[in-house]
Amino acid sequence: MSTEVVIEKEPKSKHKSSIKTEDRFVYQDDEVIDKEFNWGQFRRLFSYMKPYSRQLLPKVLGVMIIATITKLTVPYLTSMAIDKAISPALSEPSLKLLYMITAAALILYIIQWAAGTYRIKYTNIIGQRVIYDLRADLFKHIQKLSFSFFDKRPAGSVLVRVTNDVNSLQDLFTNGVVNMLIDCIQLIGIVIILLLINWKLGLAVMLTVPVMFFISTKLRRTIRIAWQDVRAKNSRINSHLNESIQGIRVTQAFTQEQENMKYFDLMNMTSKRSWDKASAMNQTFGPLIEVTGGIGTFILFWYGAYLIQTGEVTIGLLVAFTNYVGNFWDPINRLGQMYNQLLVAMASSERIFEYMDEKPKVVDQPGAAELPQIKGDIQFENVVFEYEKNRPALKGINLQVEAGQSIALVGHTGSGKSTIINLLSRFYDITDGRITIDGYDIRDVTVQSLRSQIGIVLQDTFIFSGTIRDNIRFGRLDATDEEIEAVAKAVHAHDFIIHLPNGYDTEVEERGNALSMGQRQLLSFARALLADPRILILDEATASIDTETELKIQEALQVLLKGRTSFIVAHRLSTIRNANRIVVLDHGEIKEEGNHEQLLQKQGIYYGLIEAQFRFL
Numbered sequence: 001m002s003t004e005v006v007i008e009k010e011p012k013s014k015h016k017s018s019i020k021t022e023d024r025f026v027y028q029d030d031e032v033i034d035k036e037f038n039w040g041q042f043r044r045l046f047s048y049m050k051p052y053s054r055q056l057l058p059k060v061l062g063v064m065i066i067a068t069i070t071k072l073t074v075p076y077l078t079s080m081a082i083d084k085a086i087s088p089a090l091s092e093p094s095l096k097l098l099y100m101i102t103a104a105a106l107i108l109y110i111i112q113w114a115a116g117t118y119r120i121k122y123t124n125i126i127g128q129r130v131i132y133d134l135r136a137d138l139f140k141h142i143q144k145l146s147f148s149f150f151d152k153r154p155a156g157s158v159l160v161r162v163t164n165d166v167n168s169l170q171d172l173f174t175n176g177v178v179n180m181l182i183d184c185i186q187l188i189g190i191v192i193i194l195l196l197i198n199w200k201l202g203l204a205v206m207l208t209v210p211v212m213f214f215i216s217t218k219l220r221r222t223i224r225i226a227w228q229d230v231r232a233k234n235s236r237i238n239s240h241l242n243e244s245i246q247g248i249r250v251t252q253a254f255t256q257e258q259e260n261m262k263y264f265d266l267m268n269m270t271s272k273r274s275w276d277k278a279s280a281m282n283q284t285f286g287p288l289i290e291v292t293g294g295i296g297t298f299i300l301f302w303y304g305a306y307l308i309q310t311g312e313v314t315i316g317l318l319v320a321f322t323n324y325v326g327n328f329w330d331p332i333n334r335l336g337q338m339y340n341q342l343l344v345a346m347a348s349s350e351r352i353f354e355y356m357d358e359k360p361k362v363v364d365q366p367g368a369a370e371l372p373q374i375k376g377d378i379q380f381e382n383v384v385f386e387y388e389k390n391r392p393a394l395k396g397i398n399l400q401v402e403a404g405q406s407i408a409l410v411g412h413t414g415s416g417k418s419t420i421i422n423l424l425s426r427f428y429d430i431t432d433g434r435i436t437i438d439g440y441d442i443r444d445v446t447v448q449s450l451r452s453q454i455g456i457v458l459q460d461t462f463i464f465s466g467t468i469r470d471n472i473r474f475g476r477l478d479a480t481d482e483e484i485e486a487v488a489k490a491v492h493a494h495d496f497i498i499h500l501p502n503g504y505d506t507e508v509e510e511r512g513n514a515l516s517m518g519q520r521q522l523l524s525f526a527r528a529l530l531a532d533p534r535i536l537i538l539d540e541a542t543a544s545i546d547t548e549t550e551l552k553i554q555e556a557l558q559v560l561l562k563g564r565t566s567f568i569v570a571h572r573l574s575t576i577r578n579a580n581r582i583v584v585l586d587h588g589e590i591k592e593e594g595n596h597e598q599l600l601q602k603q604g605i606y607y608g609l610i611e612a613q614f615r616f617l
């Protein structure tokens with residue numbers, strides 16, 4: 001369907017190209033989505049945990065609370081050991097108490113280890129399931145989106161969202177969320193304990209915390225934007241990679257590898273720089289916490305020593321205090337990192353939800369009926385269509401086709417042939433006018449019931465990875481092996497299939513590169529015949545094939561078209577002549593209609609087209 005641009009090699013210019021490498025490729029999709037951190041989106045992202053919150057979250061929370069309590073008890077035991085068992089101030093040190101405390105600490109460590117193991121197990125389960133659900137939802141949604149969505153986005157950047165963006169959330173769900181909860185619980189626990197031990201010392205140590213939060217919120221926005229930029233640059237690389245690999249043959253034929261490499265290098269370097277910048281900003285968090293921690297520790301020793309002198313705290317309590325404070329900076333530091341992780345996740349989820357919120361342009365109307373089994377009468381009534389506003393691709397098409405007729409659409413490139421067949425299958429909805437099938441306006445019936453009765457064979461026959469049999473079965477999934485062989489025989493594909501190494505079970509590579517153009521065509525005919533649609537749309541391949549295959553294809557085509565209403569974007573004279581009616585399009589309008597002889601006699605556009613074909617022979 002897509003227009004294959006005929007590129008003619010021009011003699012190499014003596015002058016250097018005036019196009020700069022960086023201006024050669026333009027990838028549109030990579031707009032940085034810059035929205036404020038938003039709780040709605042945050043809640044939406046975390047709603048993915050909901051299905052597991054009843055079953056798994058209580059378990060995770062349980063083990064987390066056990067781990068935190070055991071962790072926070074150990075410093076208290078240490079202070080007991082110092083003050084009650086071994087302090088020089090005691091009249092009689094108690095070794096028995098020391099052993100008991102040591103044994104208790106050991107048991108607490110074992111419990112902490114077991115709780116840690118279970119926590120990792122449960123968090124991994126939650127993380128994996130959430131990512132699975134998110135990816136499935138996104139893919140399901142993308143599959144429903146209309147052609148117009150894919151027209152505007154390079155395949156590579158769509159891939160990035162389903163793979164990289166979803167993956168980048170994985171860490172958040174497996175470790176991030178739970179660590180954040182653990183850290184919060186631990187922080188609250190420590191604050192309570194510090195205030196209980198000695199509220200003055202506790203408050204003095206915590207003086208530095210608001211300062212740190214103030215600075216970290218200032219950094220927040222810049223960091224988020226920097227990570228979004230990284231993602232946008234990566235998406236651009238992916239788009240270019242995708243295009244480069246798909247177009248590798250053209251690149252090599254025109255020896256443009258060096259030039260492509262230069263462009264790739266440029267993008268790679270830009271992406272690296274952008275990553276360096278974001279990561280440098282990230283790194284400012286850690287040292288910031290350390291400096292704040294250092295100041296806090298200084299206050300602790302300075303003020304603690306004073307309080308020991310005044311007798312308000314014991315040495316044991318100060319040791320415990322030091323331990324707690326040591327455990328205090330760690331979670332704050334991790335929360336800082338977690339915050340960054342959350343910002344990165346926000347950028348990814350914004351991009352994911354942007355796709356999820358994209359509404360398919362072609363949808364069933366409320367109360368749309370099922371299109372009943374059709375005969376295949378088709379009518380275009382004054383059909384106008386614009387891909388882009390005010391640039392009509394079709395300007396008032398009127399066409400009546402009776403069931404069983406075959407229509408050949410011919411015309412210059414860009415005249416609107418593919419557009420007509422795109423509209424019939426409702427890949428786009430028309431801008432004005434009406435298309436009916438057996439009297440039903442195609443916008444009033446469900447898309448599923450419409451498309452299931454229309455078979456489509458595209459010029460670029462898409463062969464999926466899998467066996468030959470699977471590829472034919474794509475036409476109707478419940479077809480038996482016998483039915484598959486029968487259709488393959490009917491379209492003359494059987495002969496070449498049985499000569500493949502494993503016959504129908506031969507694995508074909510993705511896109512069927514190992515098959516010839518003609519073989520791919522025959523396979524796609526078999527696929528369409530298996531589906532047995534009342535209406536058939538065929539975008540005939542433009543590439544010339546050898547006369548024998550051409551004959552086979554023509555015979556196969558007769559089998560395929562028999563008894564069906566068909567629209568053929570026709571390029572071969574033989575196909576055109578076999579059609580019941582020829583419709584000649586020009587700049588989005590029907591200019592001539594009739595059979596081959598009638599149109600030749602007219603000596604108009606059709607005559608010109610045919611004459612041009614012969615001139616090339």
Ligand SMILES: Nc1ncnc2c1ncn2[C@@H]1O[C@H](COP(=O)(O)OP(=O)(O)OP(=O)(O)O)[C@@H](O)[C@H]1O
Pocket residue numbers: 001002003004151387388393411412413414415416417418419420
């Ligand atoms: N996805 C699209 N977005 C915007 N404009 C489009 C799109 N597809 C086609 N057009 C424009 O619509 C017009 C008709 O295109 P169409 O593909 O129907 O031509 P065609 O007759 O099938 O050409 P060809 O024989 O080269 O395939 C052209 O001007 C084309 O540039």
